[in-house]
Amino acid sequence: MKNAESTAIDVAPDTNHSGPIAKKKSTTPLLAAAPVPVRSDRGTHRMKRGLAIFDIILRIGVLAAALAAAATMGTSEETLPFFTQFFQFEASYDDLPTFQFFVIAMGIVAGYVMLSIPFSIVCIVRPHAVGARLLLLILDAVAMTLNTAAAGSAAAVLNIAHAGNSSTNWLAICNQFGDFCQQASGAVVGAFAGVLLFLLLILFSALSLKNSH
Amino acid sequence: MKNAESTAIDVAPDTNHSGPIAKKKSTTPLLAAAPVPVRSDRGTHRMKRGLAIFDIILRIGVLAAALAAAATMGTSEETLPFFTQFFQFEASYDDLPTFQFFVIAMGIVAGYVMLSIPFSIVCIVRPHAVGARLLLLILDAVAMTLNTAAAGSAAAVLNIAHAGNSSTNWLAICNQFGDFCQQASGAVVGAFAGVLLFLLLILFSALSLKNSH
Numbered sequence: 001m002k003n004a005e006s007t008a009i010d011v012a013p014d015t016n017h018s019g020p021i022a023k024k025k026s027t028t029p030l031l032a033a034a035p036v037p038v039r040s041d042r043g044t045h046r047m048k049r050g051l052a053i054f055d056i057i058l059r060i061g062v063l064a065a066a067l068a069a070a071a072t073m074g075t076s077e078e079t080l081p082f083f084t085q086f087f088q089f090e091a092s093y094d095d096l097p098t099f100q101f102f103v104i105a106m107g108i109v110a111g112y113v114m115l116s117i118p119f120s121i122v123c124i125v126r127p128h129a130v131g132a133r134l135l136l137l138i139l140d141a142v143a144m145t146l147n148t149a150a151a152g153s154a155a156a157v158l159n160i161a162h163a164g165n166s167s168t169n170w171l172a173i174c175n176q177f178g179d180f181c182q183q184a185s186g187a188v189v190g191a192f193a194g195v196l197l198f199l200l201l202i203l204f205s206a207l208s209l210k211n212s213h
Numbered sequence: 214m215k216n217a218e219s220t221a222i223d224v225a226p227d228t229n230h231s232g233p234i235a236k237k238k239s240t241t242p243l244l245a246a247a248p249v250p251v252r253s254d255r256g257t258h259r260m261k262r263g264l265a266i267f268d269i270i271l272r273i274g275v276l277a278a279a280l281a282a283a284a285t286m287g288t289s290e291e292t293l294p295f296f297t298q299f300f301q302f303e304a305s306y307d308d309l310p311t312f313q314f315f316v317i318a319m320g321i322v323a324g325y326v327m328l329s330i331p332f333s334i335v336c337i338v339r340p341h342a343v344g345a346r347l348l349l350l351i352l353d354a355v356a357m358t359l360n361t362a363a364a365g366s367a368a369a370v371l372n373i374a375h376a377g378n379s380s381t382n383w384l385a386i387c388n389q390f391g392d393f394c395q396q397a398s399g400a401v402v403g404a405f406a407g408v409l410l411f412l413l414l415i416l417f418s419a420l421s422l423k424n425s426h
Contacts (some may be wrong), residue, residue: 095380098369130423141354141415145408148358149365156311156366157373161381167308168374170383195358202354202415209422210343 044211048127051208055136055201056120062197063113066147069190070106073099073154076183080176091177098157099184105150106191112143123208130209137205144198151191158184257424261340264421268349268414269333275410276326279360282403283319286312286367289396293389304390311370312397318363319404325356336421343422350418357411364404371397 076099077092093099116139122132161181164172174181289312290305306312329352335345374394377385387394 091380096378097372097376134419134423137419138416141357141412144354144358145361145412148361149368152362152365153369155362156369159310160370160373160383163310165309167304168384168386170373171381173381199354199358203351206347206350206419206422209419210347 045127048208048211049124051204052120052123052127055123055204055208056117058197058201058204059113059117059120062194062201063110063117065190065194065197066106066110066113069151069187069194070103070110072183072190073106073187074103076180076187078177078180089176091173091180093184096157098153102150102154102187102191105146106187106194109143109147109150109194112139116140127208133205133208137202137209140198140201140205144195144202147191147198148195151188151195154184154188154191158188258340261421261424262337264417265333265336265340268336268417268421269330271410271414271417272326272330272333275407275414276323276330278403278407278410279319279323279326282364282400282407283316283323285396285403286319286400287316289393289400291390291393302389304386304393306397309370311366315363315367315400315404318359319400319407322356322360322363322407325352329353340421346418346421350415350422353411353414353418357408357415360404360411361408364401364408367397367401367404371401 073093077090080089082089093103116136119132119136122129123136126132158181160170160172161184162172162174164170286306290303293302295302306316329349332345332349335342336349339345371394373383373385374397375385375387377383
């Protein structure tokens with residue numbers, strides 16, 4: 001109370017003396033209140049732009065992994081160098097429905113990631129675009145589910161192809177079709193790499209959302 | 214410039230007249246700035262508490278789905294009513310490594326969801342606890358990956374068990390072990406229901422993070 005009066009009295013003579021100084025004093029509270037949010041705003045702005053740039057790099061990684069996995073699985077076939085009168089022994093990815101699903105699912109994931117890159121660019125240009133960030137997080141989670149299901153199911157079938165199963169009398173076809181199995185295994189590894197990159201994408205999207213206002 | 218001077222002159226006589234009025238005038242900008250964030254804060258506070266309550270309901274749903282899937286698969290066995298001198302024909306989930314993985318993975322998911330419920334309660338009590346929310350979102354994404362991989366791989370093996378595969382000479386064992394296959398299929402359906410609930414959990418966590426300050 002005393003303090004308030006003393007400053008008020010302090011202002012009064014200043015106003016009589018000179019206009020510019022009085023103006024400066026009267027606007028001080030407004031200037032003092034503003035800088036704090038602006039400064040922290042600029043800090044998160046820079047951090048979010050960094051996260052957005054990292055986001056687009058991860059997306060390119062997922063795109064490469066998904067395309068490589070789909071292409072590797074899609075071109076996997078092997079013809080054995082011997083044949084009988086009626087059969088030529090060959091294995092191809094479309095002999096197994098699970099591998100067909102794998103190729104289609106990884107193609108869809110690659111297509112989604114390609115379409116999501118423009119949204120990721122929007123997030124670099126406008127780091128505070130919360131809507132685009134939220135949309136990407138949800139769609140990333142859905143695409144990750146598809147990617148994981150494709151990788152997991154192909155891995156399960158490959159496990160049977162490699163090891164066979166004595167209880168069910170399923171023979172290990174990889175004894176004959178070794179190259180085919182190796183190529184398919186490579187595709188599955190690529191798909192699991194895509195899953196890990198998707199997890200990182202979701203992590204960075206969540207961090208970015210956390211710092212939004 | 215003119216305006217600033219005139220208000221400065223306006224303040225001066227007030228200070229000379231009475232202290233309280235001058236004090237009120239000088240604090241007005243601070244009071245006018247404060248109420249707006251406080252009011253919107255209360256709105257998001259209520260919305261976030263609603264999301265947190267929905268979160269815990271979804272978690273109980275995931276827990277039920279994961280436990281049911283693990284228990285259904287874990288108890289699936291069938292003994293055929295005929296036998297030869299050397300064999301009694303029986304099928305059990307641990308004949309197939311993929312089904313063993315399914316039971317273990319769904320058990321881990323159920324354990325994680327149970328452990329995550331206290332964190333979810335923290336988010337109801339303190340809707341602005343951003344750290345707990347972020348932690349839950351990331352761990353949910355990891356658990357969803359495990360759940361999806363288990364469901365996808367078991368589904369792939371069940372597809373072979375149901376339909377067989379002529380190219381690889383894998384016979385459809387479900388012709389003999391119908392009940393076993395049906396029980397395992399039920400478990401896979403439960404696991405996929407868990408995946409859907411996980412996707413909803415991630416959606417609501419992201420919505421909750423979006424509105425945090």
